[in-house]
Amino acid sequence: MVSFCIIDSKSSPWLWGLLLAVLVGSGCQREEVRVYRVAKDPAKSGSPGMGQAHGQPGSRLPRLEYQVPSGWEEVAAGEMRLASFKVQEGSSAADVGVFPLPGLAGGDLGNVNRWRSQVGLPAVTEGDLAKLAEEVSIAGSPGRLFDLAGENPGSGEKTRILAGILHREGVAWFFKMTGDDALVAKNKPLFVEFLKSMRFTSPQGELPPDHPPIDGMGAMPAAASGKDGGAGKPAWAVPATWKEVAAGAFLISKFVVNGPNDVQAAVNVSMSPGDGGGLVGNINRWRKQVGLSEMGEAEIRGQVAELETAGGKAMVVEITGSDPQSGKPAKILGAIVGQPGRTWFYKLMGDAELVAREKDAFIQFVKSARYSNAS
Amino acid sequence: MLLDRIIQFFSSLKLTVVCLGLGLVLVFWGTMAQVEMGLYQAQNEFFRSLFIYWKPEGSGLKIPIFPGGYLVGTVLLINLIAAHIQRFELSRKKIGLFLVHSGLILLLVGQLLTDLLSQESMLHLREGETKNYTEADTDVELAIADVTDRDSDKVVAIDYRRLLKPNPIQHEALPFAVEVRKFYVNSVLADRAKDAKEPPPATMGFGPQLVVEEKPPVTAMDKRNVPSAVIELRSGGNSLGTWLVSGYINQPQRFTHEGRTYELSLRRTRLYKPYSIQLLDFRHDVYPGTDIPKNFSSRVRVMRPDTGEDREVLIYMNNPLRYAGETYYQASFDTDNEGTILQVVRNPSWLAPYFACILVSAGLIIQFMMHMMGFVRKRRTA
Known part of the structure; x- marks a missing residue:
């Protein structure tokens, strides 16, 4: 009995503590409805930070043409980039990217200070910024070039960043070369020439203001970074109702289809060396363009149909969503034709009903394409 | 006396050995089961349970066949405390053993608290991006903003567990009731054919253009359940329409009610913070001339408006950021090397194992020293 009393009196703080912890713990994890107020998501309002992902519908960015300096290798652009290049010399490497960001995109000072921190340099003030900037010509307009060299705070390696900034029609264009200090310094004249060689061309086929934006009319598809690769335009039977328009720098061909009530859809054809980012990567990119999130490989393969075409097997997918800006139904009909060493991408995108109406014509068009052997 | 026998049972060394033996089997079995079940399910069934159950197929029965982690841990804890109280007296001679036992008790209690109170989430940032929230890895919520x-x-976030309970859901912050027509733990969305005979899953937003297909829940570590739900909003006895919300639909679906605009989304549960974190730079360094990773690091900026704090921190492997009771570990990154994924762990009892180890070590050292001194003294007198 004595023992019982000892246990009871001495262990009770432990047991109470344990009980309290259980109650608090379960209380914290079982909160069923939470109500809170948050500041507007800057990513959605297009303000600095996220910017607008390249290739998203609604981005009415102009096209970009440029001369690739010798020794630079153009690579798949990636999600936020309009173009991407790799420079390699022995064990030294550098990366070049072109990032168009609508709005002020964090302001020049914020971005320059962020880059400075990446090479271990202290932040500067707005006044210092003007002194640091070199004048440079970007696409015939005056831009600013920043040459920042230091040591990477993480690795301790000597690193240099060359960054060109151009503000044009509400879009901040960033051209950034990052890599080994000596290699980037050596490539600076080429980088300046690269900036000079930029040419903006207007998007083709203007849409009515309230029309769901059509991908490719404003931005190039991320995976379709290759130009025609020497392969040229395939021979194909174009449906009579499609109107061919200027394709711009990153597309092989482009067609516009008009529907009732001024609705429109566009067909983009592009080619990329290799697998161009793969089936899953490209379909997920298309899904995002109509407001859907990514799917796993198994789910995507379950939704893809095979189609025999004159140029080989095509993987066809139909994605329905809505235009992220207007909320109106939008549809993508995509076909990916893999060939040795290259991949062809066909995409019909626009008003959901019009795309559904044009489905048969699109399939016949893809089936009819005959490709040259050159690659 | 019965009570004495009970106390004898709970304070016996045999029980300690049995518990440790069961724990050994449990850890081995639970570890092997992860191959089939995946980490989370194995943790729940083997360690976060009183019993491990055998469920004969088709019978709907649950037969307990082995003690689970909670049961073994609790009995071991009671055993330690009971033995401690019954056998040990707080004397100089036994101070070492007292410390060892206190350390072991603290270790067990600390583990239980970790299990109950810790919270894991993820923070995905692109270079230049700033966020003041993290996202739960497995939990989802219906957000009505x-x-x-x-x-x-103004956001009303309804935890998915509530969506599984009886409906409708009414809340003072919402001018309408939310009724869950169907909840899919795992699902896949596909296009609805124009000539489809089946009615669309929902009448509003994305609903008319899509079909939702239920999938068996997945448990493997590299797979994730993507939930979907068909919900109906009702106000004053009238239906405002039905919506299909899904983890596959990124874009919130917008509608207007009584002059106010709302957005609906089913998303990973967000945990907002009083501070924000910006990714300044992500580095994925490789050994020269190879693709072998040398270092992953994220240089972030921590900003806290209420204190004016604004500083930079470098997070890399084994060097997490510990801030405001949370730990940010470098966990993964985007394939284009311009985004980082940080694992965020809130564990209020994270110091418990450290203190427990210190107590056990100190106890063992004291006990050993006392024995050694006694031995030396004996030899001198001999």
């Missing part, structure tokens, strides 16, 4: 106001949104 009133986006009418110019500067801020």
Whole structure:
């Protein structure tokens, strides 16, 4: 009995503590409805930070043409980039990217200070910024070039960043070369020439203001970074109702289809060396363009149909969503034709009903394409 | 006496050995089961349970066949405390053993608290991006945001567990009731054919254009359940329509009710913070001339408006950021090397194992020293 009393009196703080912890713990994890107020998501309002992902519908960015300096290798652009290049010399490497960001995109000072921190340099003030900037010509307009060299705070390696900034029609264009200090310094004249060689061309086929934006009319598809690769335009039977328009720098061909009530859809054809980012990567990119999130490989393969075409097997997918800006139904009909060493991408995108109406014509068009052997 | 026998049982060394033996089997079995079940399910069934059950197929029965982690741990804890109280007296001679036992008790209690109180989430940031919230890895919520106001949104976030309970859901912050028509733990969305005979899953937003297909829940570590739900909003006895919400639909679906605009989304549960974190730079360094990773690091900026704090921190492997009771570990990154994924762990009892180890070590050292001194003294007198 004595023992019982000892246990009871001495262990009770432990047991109470344990009980309290259980109650608090379960209380914290079982909160069923939470109500809170948050500041507007800057990513959605297009303000600095996220910017607008390249290739998203609604981005009415102009096209970009440029001369690739010798020794630079153009690579798949990636999600936020309009173009991407790799420079390699022995064990030294550098990366070049072109990032168009609508709005002020964090302001020049914020971005320059962020880059400075990446090479271990202290932040500067707005006044210092003007002194640091070199004048440079970007696409015939005056831009600013920043040459920042230091040591990477993480690795301790000597690193240099060359960054060109151009503000044009509400879009901040960033051209950034990052890599080994000596290699980037050596490539600076080429980088300046690269900036000079930029040419903006207007998007083709203007849409009515309230029309769901059509991908490719404003931005190039991320995976379709290759130009025609020497392969040229395939021979194909174009449906009579499609109107061919200027394709711009990153597309092989482009067609516009008009529907009732001024609705429109566009067909983009592009080619990329290799697998161009793969089936899953490209379909997920298309899904995002109509407001859907990514799917796993198994789910995507379950939704893809095979189609025999004159140029080989095509993987066809139909994605329905809505235009992220207007909320109106939008549809993508995509076909990916893999060939040795290259991949062809066909995409019909626009008003959901019009795309559904044009489905048969699109399939016949893809089936009819005959490709040259050159690659 | 019965009570004495009970106390004898709970304070016996045999029980300690049995518990440790069961724990050994449990850890081995639970570890092997992860191959089939995946980490989370194995943790729940083997360690976060009183019993491990055998469920004969088709019978609907649950037969306990082995003690689970909670049971073994609790009995071991009671055993330690009971033995401690019954056998040990707080004397100088036994101070070492007292410390060892206190350390072991603290270790067990600390583990239980970790299990109950710790919270894991993820923070995905692109270079230049700033966020003041992290996202739960497995939990989802139905977020209904009133986006009418110019500067801020009022969010009502309903945990998915509530969506599984009886409906409708009414809340003072919502001018309508939410009724869950169907909840899919795992699902896949596909296009609805134009000539489809089946009615669309929902009448509003994305609903008319899509079909939702239920999938068996997945448990493997590299797979994730993507939930979907068909919900109906009702106000004053009238239906405002039905919506299909899904983890596959990124874009919130917008509608207007009584002059206010709302957005609906089923998303990973967000945990907002009083501070924000910006990714300044992500580095994925490789050994020269190879693709072998040398270092992953994220240089971030921590900003806290209420204290004016604004500083930079470098997070890399084995060097997490510990801030405001949370730990940010470098966990993964985007394939284009311009985004980082940080694992965020809130564990209020994270210091418990450290203190427990210190107590056990100190106890063992004291006990050993006392024995050694006694031995030396004996030899001298001999």
